[in-house]
Amino acid sequence: MAGPKAGTVASSTVRPDSPTFWKEVLGLPGGEALATCIQCNTCTSSCPVEALEPEFNIRRLIARIKLGLREDVLSDEALWACARCFACVARCPKHVRPGDIVEAVRHIALGEEREGPGPRHARAFVESIRDGGRIHEARVTLESLRLAGLLREGWLPARMAWRGKAPRLRRRPLKSVPEIRALLDAAEEGA
Amino acid sequence: MRLAYFPGCVALDSCRELDIATRLVAEEVGIELVELEDAGCCGAGNLQEYNPEAALALNARTLSMAEDLGLDVLTVCGTCQLYLSRANVALRDPETRERVNRLLARLGRRYGGGVRVKHFLQVLLEDVGPRRLAAHVRRPLGNLPVAAFYGCHLLRAPGAAEDAEDPRAIERLVEVLGGTPVTYSRRTACCGFHVLTVRQDVAVKMSALGLQEARGAGAQALATPCPLCHLVLDAYQHKASRAVGEPLNLPVLHVSQLVGLSFGFDPARLGLRRHLVSVKPFVRALEDTEVVKA
Structure with a gap:
């Protein structure tokens, strides 16, 4: 899977294409608490998928949404690797509900009839x-x-x-x- | 005790043995199941992603069916329990409930918010209770080491009675059934079911790590309260064995089947023959234990 490496925010080839992407996600069920994320990485540290597939990095997903990397986020196949275990939702100290943000982003991707x-x-x-x-x-x-x-x-x-x-x-x-x-x-x- | 039984999709399809075992056990402990025969799927996260409002409305419909009967909902699946109780919590908000009720009104339905959603494991331990359960045990599990595999969704459903980081329900149940629970850290791990068709490599590896640790801890069987966990842990176990490079060979029982076995029910009636990993060695060992007279 192409894309920036885990741990970084974005590779040099990825450019923000939608500065208001975060507002789009914020307005959807599941995305409401997006803005309060402090990038503490509790979600990613709790994620059983990330432990096996570092391309799915939930903390980084939130950062990419906030940076406005709309196409990068929606075309990323790793978005579909989340197993909905909700460990991140249970453990997030800021009640951001990261797993529910995945739901909101997938909703956008499905609405655009993305493939994969x-x-x-x-x-x-x-x-x-x-x-x-x-x-x-x-x-x-x-x-x-x-x-x-x-x-x-x-x-x-x-x-x-x-x-x-x-x-x-x-x-x-x-x-x-x-x-x-x-x-x-x-x-x-x-x- | 009467409950509105919501078996969900999988317990009526590839995991039919769960439905069968649940009905037998419920009858034995005096729970009358009124099946919600016309209730739809809980959405399992997929409908929630596709259209959250539709998922909420469909689950509100199910809850309203139970409300009409004046009964609480009984689930036997972690995922059904999570999404039905999530909907139930969302519908506590009067504004949300009003909005969804406008949709339900087209079907002549209405949900007032007065239903509780309970999983069979919780009903057995809290409503039937350890004393009454123990009174039905004819074949105590004895020294057979049984380990729990909780699955994420049962633990993370709103209103879950258990501490998601350190649940005790299945271990308590095994003790009530006269057995010896084995604990290990991955008993609260994710089985990977929800990415099974999308990233089978990830799902199989996730379940493999749990199976491997349980086996290493000495378990001779796993007990799970979720048919989706059961599908991965049982049907895909040969792939899990390949993924960790050792034969795992660990039978996986639905909680209802484990209870049924300890009640002395014929293993064939509990659908154990449908499993891909043979439960025979476990049943044989169990049959060597002393039978308690009624």
Whole structure:
């Protein structure tokens, strides 16, 4: 993954392209407390993903938002590596809720129809809710991984099927799907 | 005791054994489950990212269904517990509730804010209580070392009864079931489920480190209150073994299954055959322990 190295704020090739990006995030659910971040690094030190994938650095993500590196933040695939453990939210001494900021930034990225495995998974998940009320695991998995990803699972799907553990292939939509869809539509209209 | 049962998506699909075991245990301890059959998904963070208002409305709908029944909500999944109780907290704000109720009004629904969301683990320990639970134990876990794997979302759900940094619920439960809890530091670690399809390498390594430490601490089984943790820890364990370069071979039980085993239920009825990591050695060791007469 291209991008500045962990620990630095920005590489020389990244230029601020949206000085008001922080306001955009601040106005979204999850982003409200962004401005109070003091860059103490408690979030990153608590992050189990960063320990394995330093490209996902939550403290640095907040710094990049404040610096107005909009495109850099939204096009960064590492944005989708957050595992939503919320350790950072629990431990932040300034109650910035860093994990919720990830949610807000992903919301912007999804609204712009960004590509990649992360957005693909989120969209497949939401589509599945619209389609059945509850998610249809087999479909979400297939649409997220695609055939190539599924093949990389090797014998796992076969072993799961053998154990009776495989998710159902047939969808089982709730009776209330039309109601749920109407509710989701109404919420999207902002009515 | 009656509760509005919200099984969530995974406990009705790839982790059906969790739903089955939960129903058996609930019946045994006298909890009547009224299933919210038409409740939608909690959103699991994905819907929250896509459209936070839609996620809030969908969860408010679920909460209103329980409110209509006059019951609290029972979950069996860490992620369901987190997102339903997060919505419930957001809906305490009168302005937010009014706004969401305007959406629900289109469905002829309304949420007044009077429902509590509880996970089965909490219900077993607090509402059923250790004394009544212990009275149902027919096959005490004995000296079998069982370790907890809490999962992030149960611990970090608003109103969680546990100290997220040092929870004791599963260890207490294992003791009530006549067993010997094993503790280790990664019992509160993240299983990585929510990046499983996006960064499988990261998810597998995260779960591998937890499994490895639990095994090193002497655990012969893990107990988890979350089906998503269970999927990673059990179904992907062969990949975890590869990631740490040693065979982990640690059976993973849903909390409901562990309780069911100690109640003396037939392992086949608890869906143990559906696991990818064999639970047989653990069950065999358990069957060697003395059965307490009713």
